[in-house]
Amino acid sequence: MHRIRIFSATALALALGACDMAPKYVRPALPVPVESPSGPAYPAGATGQAAIQPADTGWRDFFTDQRLVRVIEKALVHNRDLRIAVANVEQARAQYRVQRSDLFPTIAANGSATYQDFPFAQQGAGGAAGAGAGATGRTDIYSASVGISAWEIDLFGRVRNLSKAAQEQYFARVESRNAAQAALIAETASAWLSMAANQERLRIARDLEAAFGKTLELTRARFAKGIASELEVRQAQTSYDQARADIAEATTLVAQDQNALNLLAGSTVAPGDLPSAMPQEDVTLANLPTDLPSSILLQRPDILAAEHQLRAANADIGAARAAFFPNISLTAALGTLSAGLSNLFASGSDYWSAAPSVRLPIFDFGKNQGNLRYSRATYDAMLATYEKSVQTGFREVADALARRGTMTAQLEAQSSLRDAARVGYRLSEARFRAGVDPFLTTLDAQRTLYSAERSMLATRLARAANMIELYRAMGGGLK
Template identity: 55%
Template sequence: MTKSLIALITSTALLAGCNLAPNYERPTGAIPATLPQGGVYPAAATDAVDVSRIGWRDFFLDPRLQQVIEAGLANNRDLRVAAANVLQARAQLKVQRADLLPTINASGSANYTNNNMGAAGGTGTGASQDIEVYQATAGLSAFELDLFGRVRNLSRAAQEQVFASEEAQRSTRISLIAEIATAWLTMASDQEQLRLSRQTLGAFEETLRLTREQFRVGIGSELEVRQADTNYQGAVSDIAALEAAVALDQNALNLLVGTTVPQAQLPSSLAAEPATRDALPGDVGSDVLLRRPDVLRAEHLLIAENANIGAARAAFFPAISLTGTIGTLSSALSGLFKDGSYTYSAGPSASLPLFDFGRRSGNLQYAKASQQAAVATYEKTIQIAFREVADALAQRGKIGDQVRAQTARAESAGVAARLSDARFRSGVDSFLTTLDAQRTSYAAQQQLVTTRLAQASNLVELYRSLGGGLEETQAAGTAP
C-alpha cells in the first residue's frame, strides 16, 4: 500500500508541470511606433528630462501646491478605496493559493460499547463486557492533485488580479495628483479673473460718473450714460459670478484633498512664475505608454483571462484527488501512542463527468470570449493613452504662440483704451469709441488669463498622460 502511495505522489510531481493555458503574447500594432511629430506638434528636445520619470515634488514648483497635493495623497477617499481594493485582491489570492496545498485535519474519538452477554432469552452466563476504543488521526480529505494545472491557473489569475489592483491604485494616485493641480490652477485663474474684474469695475465706475456729470450739465446724452452703465453692470455681474466660482473651486479642491485646504495654501492669482516645470518630453517612442499604470492594469487583466482559459481546459480532464489519514488506535487510552497502535489509510480517486450537457464547453467558450474582450480592452487602453499624449502635444506645440499673441493683444488693447479715453476727454473721439476700446481691453485681458490657464493645465495633462510621477508612485507602493 505504501509503495502504491509513493508511486502516486511521484507521478503527480512529474505531471505537475502540465499547463493547458495558451502561451501569452503581448498584443502589438494597436498604435504607431512613435509619437506624433511635425506640423502642430513640437520638436522633441533630445536633451530634455524624461517627464514620465520626474517625481511630482520635482515637477510642481509652488510650495503651496506641493502641500495641497501631499494632503490629498494622505486624505483622498478614492485613493483609500483603491488601497482597500489591493488588500481585498491580496486576500483573495491567499485563499486561492491555499488550494495548492492540502488541508491537514486532526481528530480524536473515544467509543464506549457495552456487550451484555446475558440478555433475556440468551444462553450466556449473564456477564457483560465493556469495550473501549480510542483513536487519534491526522490526514487530508479530497485534496486535488493538480495534474493539469487547473488550480495553478486559478492561482495565477488571482495573482494577476492583485497586480491589476496595484496598478489601478497607482493610476488613481497619478490622476489624483493631476486633478488636484488642475483644480488649484483653476482656482488661481478665477482669482486672477476676479482681481481683473474688480480693477476694471473701478475704471468703468469712473467713466459712468463722468458721463453722468456731463449729462447733468448738458454736454452729454442719456445714451452715453446708458452705454457706460452697461459696461459697469457687466463688470458687477462678472464679479458676482467669479466670487461664486472661487467658492466652488475651493469646494472642489476640498473634496479632492479630502479635507479643508488651509487659506495659506490657496492661490491668490495665476502668478507670472510657472507652478510647474516647463519641460517638453525627450525623444521617446510610443512604448513609453506601456509603463502607464492603466495600460499595465489592462495587461494584467488580460493575462488573468489567459490563465482562466487554462483552468477551463483542465476541466475536460479527470479530476484526481487523494484522501489519506495516519493515526493511532487502541483499546486503552494509555496505549494510544504505544508501538503497534499506528494505522494509516490512503484512497486516491478520479472523476470525470460523462454528460454535463455542455457546461464545460460553455465555460471554455466563455473564458475564450473573455480573453478576446480583454485583448480589445488592452488595445483600446493603449489607443486612449496615445490619443491623450497626442492631444497634449498638439496643444503644447501651439499654446506658446497663443500666449504670446494674446499677451501682445492685451497690451495693445490696454494702450488703445488709454489713448481713446484721452482723446475723448480732449474732444477728439466720440464716447462710443472709448466704450468700445474699454470693452475690448477688458475682454483681451480676460482671454489672456484663460490662455495662461490653458498653458499651465496643458503641462499638467502632458505630465499625467506620459505617466508622470510613476517612479515615485511605484516607490510609494500601496500606501494611500
C-alpha cells in the same frame, strides 16, 4: 515505511502536475504608430535643457510650488477614492491567497473518542439465568490523526491557472491604484490652478469695475451738463454692471473651487496653501519631452492594468480547458488508534489510509464547452480593452503634445493682444475726456480690454494644465 510511501506518492503527484493547458501568452502588438505624431501643431524638438523622463521623475520634483506640493501630499493621505483603490488592492491580494492555497493540501489534525456499551442476557438450560446474566460489553476507541481531505492533484493545471488568474487580477488592481494616484495628483493640481485662475479673474473684474465706475461717473457728469447723451450713460452702465456681475460669478467660482479642492484633499486645505492669484512663474518643470516612442505607453499604469487583465483571461482559458480532463483528488490520513487512552501513542497503534479518486466528465450537456467559449470571449474582450487603452493613451499624449506645440505662439499672441488693448483703452479714454472721440469708441476699447484680460488668463491656465496633463499622460505621478 508507510509514511514514506504516502509522502512519496504526494511528491510524485506534485511532479506530475506540470501540464499547462493555457495558451502561451504573447504581448499583442501596439495598435498605434511607433513614433509620436508630427505636423504643424506639434513641437519640433527639445531645445535648451535636457528633457526629463516623466515616468522617472517624482511628482515632488515636477511641481515647483511648495503650496501645491503640500496640498497634493494631503490628498494622497486623505482622499477617499484613493483609499477605496487601496482597499480594492487588499481585496484582490486576499482573493489571490485564497485561490493559491488550493495548490497545496490542507493538513488538519483530528482527534476522536467513541464509547459503546452493549448489554448481554445469557440464559442457561431450562430458562434459568446463567452466571453471566446481566453482564455488559463495553468498547472504547480513541484515535488521533493528521491528514488531507479531497486535495485536487493538479495534473492539467486547472488550479494553477486559476491561481495565476487571481494573481494577475491582483496585479491589475495594483496598477489601477497607481493610475488612481496619478489621476488624483493631476486633478488636484488642476483644481488648485483653477482656483488660482478664478482668483485672478476676480481681481481683474474688480479692477475693471473700478475703472468702469469712474467712466460711468464721468459720463453721468457730462450728461448732467448736457455734453453727453442718455445713450452714452446707459452704455457706460452696461460695462459697469457686467463687471459687477462677473465679480459675483468669480466669487462663487472661487468658493466652489475651494470646496472641490477640499474634497480632493480629503480634509480642509490650510489657507496658507490656497492660491491667491495665478502664479507668475511656472508651477511645474517645463522641460518635458516633445516626442517619444509609443512603447513608452507601456509604463502607464492603466495600460499595465489592462494587460494584467488580459493575462488573467488567458489563464482562465487554461483552467477551462483543464476541466475537460480527469479530476484527480486525494484523501489521506496518518494516525494512531487504540482501545485505551493511555495506549493511544504506544508502539503498534499507528495506522494510515489513502483514498484517491478520479472524476472524468463524460456528458455535461455543454457545460465545459460553454465555460471554454466564455473564457475565450472574455479574452477577446480584454484584448480589445487593452488595445483601446493603448490607443487612448496614445491619443492623450498626442493631444497634449499638439496643445503644447501651439501654446507658446498662442501665449505670445495673446500677451501682445492684451498689451495693445490696454494701450488702446488708455488712448480712447483720454480722447473721450478731451472730447475728440465719442463714448462708443471708449466703450469698445473697454470691452476689448476686458475680453483680452480674460483670454490671457485662460491661455495661461491652459498652458499650466497642459504641462500637468502631459506629465500624467506620459506615465508620471507614481513616484
